Amino acid sequence: MIPSILPTYTRAPLHFVKGEGSWLIDRDGRRFLDLGAGIAVNALGHANPDLVAALTEQAGMLWHTSNLYPIERQQALADRLVDLTFADTAFFTNSGTEACELAIKMARKYWSAKGEPERTTILTFEGAFHGRSSAAIAAAGSAKMTDGFGPLLPGFVHLPFGAPEAFAEAMQDPTVGAVMIEPIQGEGGIRAVPEDFLRAIRAACDATGALLILDEVQCGMGRTGRLFAHEWAGIDPDIMMVAKGIGGGFPLGALLATEAAASGMTAGTHGSTYGGNPLGCAVGLAVVERIGTPEFLDEVSRKAGRMRQGLEALVGAHPDVFEEVRGVGLILGLKCRVPNARLVQAGYDEDLLIVPAADNVIRLLPALNIPDEDIAEGLARLDRAAARIEAAPDA
């Protein structure tokens, strides 16, 4: 008999009832150190008092009005994001997938409005993840996500990851209208695009007029120690998707764009019932106010330095378990020499939550404000998890 929840998830049998900062407490009172933060979502930890206050204050005033009317908090959040980034304009969504969906629509509309409707091709990269809608799985293209769901939305060309020559060649196609890429692949295994390749992509887009679309749903919102990961490369996108951390656990996403890139999106061309509603934007504003300061971002980098140093030491101490450390800031990965699922399980056995990714990697995506003592505790638990595997190598 089919379960009452559609069985598309494989879940660990952990029953959490409460969260506090970097800790999750299950129904038996067992405390787990959470280095996954709901897959980079709980950017300020669980039950953050500022976010609880922002949410409950708004909840007592106004939840939802629809986008038929101006929404004060939505306007304030848009203004703040425009101040802090390359963008001239923002559209709010409930998820990363919806932001990616709009990015694809916006790129196509841009070219059709410019009188070059043939420029529908969007270059994407192997190992990418842009969400689970029909357009997003077509964009990423992996068989695991697309099998059986055809016919797929056409117009995507999937390029190998980290192959500048293949990219340069693909850009010769005159129908290319946009390039869509995660500066650091999250689901794909914490694979960072080298900064010089990101700059080369920007230059190639400038040369042909193609739009550069960056998916910062996982790597953005302060996770790398800059507000957005692309800032490290000194480039700006034309369009960028944001979600996960921006809501701190409330479902919120955003599409940010330059005025030029957004020029095709006139009244009536797109919409969302819930997107940008007062509750979500009240929380988003509180998150952005906290994360979008140089002091906070410097702290992320400092904590990331501690974490990275500890992880490098773990790789040295457990060379049969770990191969290398990957990532930037607090979007970190450990490439494993044993199946990553074993590490995740050994983590559970140590009351530690870590997240698997493709390419046999485990991800560490802690709250950006994780206290130093929790970093140390997490490293100690990871060390013990690795020791469990060494003690039972063939388990």
Ligand SMILES: *Cc1c(COP(=O)(O)O)cnc(C)c1O
């Ligand atoms: C999670 C993720 C998405 C999809 O976001 P949802 O909120 O799950 O729809 C898209 N792109 C990237 C890079 C992601 O990590």
